Amino acid sequence: MGKLRDTMQKDMDIRGLSPRTQSTYLGCMKGFVKFYMKSPDQLDLNDIYKYQVYLVQQKKASWSFFNQSVCALRFFYKTTLNKDWDVKHIPFQRKGKKLPVVLSKEEVQSILNAVTYLKHKAILQTLYGAGLRIQEALNLSYKDIDSSRMLIRVRQGKGKKDRYVMLSTQLLETLRTYWKASQPKPVLYLFPGRDPTKPLTSETVQRLMKRIIKKVGITKPATPHVLRHSFATHLLEDGYDVRKI
16 A cells, blocks of 8 residues: 555544554555555445455455454545545444353352462453453553552553543452562563563463463353453342443
């Protein structure tokens, strides 16, 4: 895409799209351009329609990839190229509703008990005990742990919104034990990666979760995000108000 790629990235920067979203959009546009081997400013709605048919019928693209491609195409043509198209002519794909995978309290406990490395245990317990998304947990700083109010401050979560979530005494105890044992330097992230100036990667946590559920014999497709779903479900089971959750 050359200059058009650079322009699209600047447009996304101006509008505050996250680095992850930007990478996804650019990857989708790369696939679209590769399909036609033409500059995208030479293509029109009919070409987009044919590409969508290809994604569904030949590539067998997943629902998420298909709709990510739609978002990327809509952004590029409406914002970067300023086309006066009705973007509704670039349709999303409907998705059937499925119940999320949820672990029982016993299964969550077996996962936490199976983790021997303190840092990994602290990460998984934070995902579950505070109901956080994986990137929200990895972006935490020690300053975000407010033990006086028993709250965790989540900075720039989904939709770039700050919020507070509950901090249980059990999670606080684990985090204190981990912090005293590790004392990462420089003190930037609660869970730093090999490069202490950057947080641990989500891929590392996903691999950890996959290894642990195999170790304890859980056959459900349990990802780190499943801990968040399980947290909410268990609060409901314990009688918490759904509006507070």
